[in-house]
Amino acid sequence: MKNTDEIWGGVDALGAAFCGFADRIWDTPELAYDEYRSVETQRDMLERNGFRVTRNLAGIPTSVMGEAGEGGPVIAFLGEFDALPGLSQQAGVASCNPMDGTSNGHACGHNLLGGGAMLAATALKNWMAEKGMPGRVRYYGCPAEEGGAAKTFMVRDGVFDDVDIALSWHPGSIMGPFYPASLANTRIDFTFLGRASHAAAAPHLGRSALDAAELMNIGANYLREHMPSSARVHYAYMDAGGQAPNVVQSRVTIRYLVRADDLRQLRELVERVRAIAQGATLMTETTVQERVVSAVSNLMGNLPLEDTLFANLTRLGPPVYAPEDYDFAREIQETLSAQDIRAAYLAAGVPPRDGSPLCEVIAPREFVPPPFGSTDVGDVSWAVPTVQAWGATCAIGTQLHSWQMTAQGKSGIAHKGMVHMAKVLAATGRDVLQDPVLLDRVKADHAQRLAQDPYVCPLPLDVMPPIGQG
C-alpha cells in the first residue's frame, strides 16, 4: 500500500476512532427500519466530527444525514448500518457460536460499510477545510438495505436531488471495482380470494384460493424457460389459507420477488407474472388483488467515475494485513468449502490461487460479472452519478450473510479493509472536487444514459416504507 496522498494520512489519523465506531454498530445489530440505537450512534459520530445533522429523511426515523462545507459541488458518501436476522455470532470466533442476547448479526458487514463511508466523508471535509476549498460533503446514513429498499424511498422523496456524485463500497473478500451489474427487483403480494366450503361435504360449492396460488406458481415455473436468462422469479407463501385441510381455503397470499436486468425488462416481466395470476383466477373462479411491497432499480454505471475510483485503488494498492489477520483468516477458511473459495475468485474475475487466505490483488477493471443480486444503491445511481468498490474485509470465500462474515466484523482484517476503502472513496471525492472537467464528464455520461432510458421510480406512490412492521 503506497500511502502517498495527504488525504490518506488524514484517513489514517481518524482510523482508530472509526474502527471503534464500526465496532459499536456491530455490538447493537438491528434489523431494517428498527435501527434506533444504531442511528443514534451514527448521529453522535457525525456531530462529534463537526457535521450538521438532519434526521428523518423521507419520513424514515432511522435515517440520518450529515453535511459539512459550503457551496458546491455536493459529494455524497452512502453508508448503511442494518443487520440480518438469525446470524448472531461471537466476534473473532471461527466456529458457529451465536452471541448472547440477540439473534441478529452484522453478516453483511454494514457496520463497516457505514463506518468506512463516514470515515471517508470526514477525511475529505477536513481536507477541504484545510485547503479552504468550496463544496459540500455529505454522509447519508441509509437504513434498511436488507430487503427494505430505504434508498429507493429516499430517492423518490428527492433526498439526493442536489447531489453531484455519490460514492460507496461494500465489504467482501476480494477488493476491486463494484461492477454496475445488479438486478432491478420488485416484491408483490398476490392475494387470491375464493369461497370457503366443507372440503368433503360441499367441495363443489368452494372455490379454492390455494388452488389459484398453486396454479400461479406452476405458470411461473413454466415462464422461466421463456424469460431472459438473468431474470429471476422467487416466491414464498405469506398466508397459505390456514391449517385445516377439510376447508376449501378462501384467502391465500403469496409474495413474488421478480428480478430483471433493468427497469424496462422488470416492467415487462411483471406484466407477464400478472397475466399468470389472472390465468390462475380464470381456472379457479377466484379473484386476485395485488400490492407492491418494495422495489429497487438496477445499478447504472458511470465510466469516468469508475475510472477515477479504479485509478485511486490501483495507486493505493492492497491493504497490508498483520500476521494474526492471516492466522484468523486461515481458521475461517477451514470452515469454508473449496467451492466457496473458488467461487469468490471467479465472481471477481481473479484466477484462483493457493496460499494466501487474504486478498493481496485488485480485481481487474475490465471484467464484467453476471448480475449478483439487487441493491437499493441502484436507485441512487439513476438519480446521481454513483460509483462503488468492493473492499477486502474477510477471508477469501467468506459468503455474505453467513456467520463467518459476522465473526470477522470486528477483526483486524475488517478494520484494515474498511480504512483502506475509506482512502479510495475519499481520494475519488477529492479528484472530482478538484477537477471541474472531470465532473462535467461524469455528468455527461449520466445524462446520456438517462436520455436512452429515463428513470421511472419502480415504487408506486402509495407504497410507504414498512416502518414498525418488523
Ligand SMILES: [Zn+2]
Ligand atoms: Zn450488504
